[in-house]
Amino acid sequence: MRGITLSSLCLLMHLLLDEITTILVLEKQVLQDLIKPRKVEFHSLNFNSTLHWQPGRARGARDTVYFVQYKVYGQSTWQNKDDCWGIQNHVCDLTNETSDIQEPYYGRVKATSTGIYSDWSVSCRFTPWQETMIGPPTVTVVHSNKSITLKLRAPRSPYRRKTGSKIPMTKYYDLLYKVFIINNLLDEQHRVLVYEGKDKVIKIEGLRPGVSYCIVAKTYVPMLDHSSAYSSKKCTVLQ
Ligand SMILES: *[C@@H]1O[C@H](CO)[C@@H](O)[C@H](O)[C@H]1NC(C)=O
Ligand SMILES: *[C@@H]1O[C@H](CO)[C@@H](O)[C@H](O)[C@H]1NC(C)=O
Ligand SMILES: *[C@@H]1O[C@H](CO)[C@@H](O)[C@H](O)[C@H]1NC(C)=O
Numbered sequence: 001m002r003g004i005t006l007s008s009l010c011l012l013m014h015l016l017l018d019e020i021t022t023i024l025v026l027e028k029q030v031l032q033d034l035i036k037p038r039k040v041e042f043h044s045l046n047f048n049s050t051l052h053w054q055p056g057r058a059r060g061a062r063d064t065v066y067f068v069q070y071k072v073y074g075q076s077t078w079q080n081k082d083d084c085w086g087i088q089n090h091v092c093d094l095t096n097e098t099s100d101i102q103e104p105y106y107g108r109v110k111a112t113s114t115g116i117y118s119d120w121s122v123s124c125r126f127t128p129w130q131e132t133m134i135g136p137p138t139v140t141v142v143h144s145n146k147s148i149t150l151k152l153r154a155p156r157s158p159y160r161r162k163t164g165s166k167i168p169m170t171k172y173y174d175l176l177y178k179v180f181i182i183n184n185l186l187d188e189q190h191r192v193l194v195y196e197g198k199d200k201v202i203k204i205e206g207l208r209p210g211v212s213y214c215i216v217a218k219t220y221v222p223m224l225d226h227s228s229a230y231s232s233k234k235c236t237v238l239q
Contacts, residue, residue, distance in 0.1 A: 028116060031058070031113075031116045032116055032117065032118050032119065033056070033057075033118070034056050034057050034058035035055070035056040035058050035064055035111045035112070035113045035116065035118045036056045036110075036111060036118035036119055036121055037053040037054065037055065037056060037066060037090075037109040037110070037111050037118070037121045038053065038054045038055070038056060038057075038121065039052075039053055039054045040052075040053040040107060040108065040109050040121045040122065040123045041053070041123055041124065042094070042098075042105075042107065042123055042124075042126040042131070044126070044128060044131060044132040044133060045132065045133045045134075045135055046132060046133075046134060046135050046155045046156065046157050046158070046169055047095065047098075047099075047101060047128055047132050047157045047158060047159065047169075047172075048093075048095050048157075048158050049093075049094050049095050049098045049126070049128055049132065050091050050092060050093050050094060050095070051068060051070075051084075051091070051092045051094050051107040051109070051123060052090060052091050053066070053090050053109050053121065054090065055090065055111070056111060056118065058113070063113055063114065064088070064111050064112070064113040065086045065087060065088055065111070065112055065113075066084070066086075066087055066088070066090070066092075066109050066110070066111050066112075067080075067084070067085050067086060067109065067110050067111075067112070068080075068081040068084035068085070068087075068092040068094075068107060068108070068109050069081060069107070069108050069120075070094055070097050070098070070105060070106065070107045070108075071105070071106055072100070072103050072104070072105055073103065073104035073105065073106065073125055078108065079097070081094065081097065092107070092109075094107060095158050098126070098128050099159060101127075101128040101129040101132075101172065102127070102128075102129050103127065103128075104125045104126065104127045105125070105126045105127070105128075106122055106123055106124075106125060106126070107122075107123045107126070108120040108121060108122040108123065109121050129172065130224065133226070133228070134155060134169055134173070134175070134219045134221055134226055134228045135155035135169075135219065135228050135229070136155070136217060136218055136219055136228040136229055136230060136231035137152040137153055137154055137155065137177055137217050137218075137219055137228075137231055138152070138153040138155075138231065139151070139152060139179075139215055139216070139217050139231050139232075139234045140153070140234070141215065141234050141236050142201070144213075144236040144237075144238055144239070145238070145239045146205075146207070146209065146238065146239070147203050147204060147205040147206075147207060148181075148203070148204045148207065148213065148215065148236060148238070149201065149202070149203050149204075150179065150201070150202045150203075150204070150215060150217075150234075151200060151201055152177050152179070152199075152200050152201075152202065152217060153168075153200070154168040154169050154170045154175060154219070155168070155169045155219065155228075156168055156169070157169055157171075157172065169219070173221050173223070173224075174221070174222065174223060175198070175219050175220070175221060176196060176197060176198060176219070176220045176221075176222060177195065177196070177197065177198070177199075177202075177217055177218070177219060177220070178193060178195070178196050178217060178218045178219075178220055178227075179193070179194050179195040179196075179202055179204075179215060179216075179217045180192060180193055180194065180215070180216050180217065180218075180230075181194045181204060181213055181214070181215055182213065182214040182215075182216070182233070183211060183213055184211070184212040184213065184214060184235070191216060196220075207238055208238065209238045209239060210237070210238065211237070211238055212235060212236070212237045212238075213235065213236060213237075213238065214233045214234065214235040214236075215233070215234045215235075215236075216230045216231050216232075216233050216234075217230070217231045218230055218231070
């Protein structure tokens with residue numbers, strides 16, 4: 001015990017006392033603030049729009065449940081999202097509720113734990129058309145023999161036509177595809193842009209037989225200057 005000096009013991013005592021005092025002072029207001037959800041924000045990919053949040057600062061409040069509401073900007077009443085009323089996870093799918101894609105929306109979340117309710121935490125304004133991330137196209141290699149022929153398919157929105165098929169993102173935006181080729185003999189990271197435009201079927205010529213090539217593609221929205229992530233790689237060896 002000789003290592004512990006009187007002053008460090010004194011400090012320890014103070015820390016313990018502080019803890020105890022803190023616990024005693026935890027009145028309702030403090031608890032409410034401690035469980036209040038944080039970072040309430042929309043995440044949206046191809047109009048699949050979900051509200052995400054983080055639990056409040058209180059640790060170990062495992063029995064916390066959450067309630068979600070939403071509204072269109074300018075409306076005075078909030079709507080309950082029934083599927084996200086008293087849920088334990090930190091995500092709520094508001095795709096159907098935000099389907100008027102030009103409208104600005106808000107979402108908000110409150111928490112309850114051991115009989116105490118937090119205030120609402122409100123998201124920033126979310127306008128699906130401006131803010132959704134567009135996904136990459138799906139790339140299929142149709143055939144490769146001296147040249148490579150590709151088929152590109154636009155990402156689908158979650159919204160359906162009357163016939164039941166999902167509406168492609170090309171219905172909502174003027175989309176361009178960017179197609180890149182990677183020659184596996186060269187640097188893996190070196191992607192060469194070989195096509196930019198709207199065509200769904202693309203032929204890449206002037207390639208060398210016996211060489212393995214990979215293709216990746218992106219979607220680009222010129223009006224918003226938004227680019228998607230790269231599609232997954234499709235590789236082929238030319239005959
Ligand atoms: C969205 O609406 C469709 C059709 O009305 C329904 O089948 C689906 O369950 C809804 N999804 C969510 C997450 O609310
Ligand atoms: C590839 O091209 C050659 C010559 O044009 C042709 O004989 C061959 O059948 C083609 N192979 C495939 C798999 O299309
Ligand atoms: C949105 O995406 C999630 C995760 O991929 C999925 O579970 C959910 O069904 C999608 N929502 C709609 C309405 O399609």
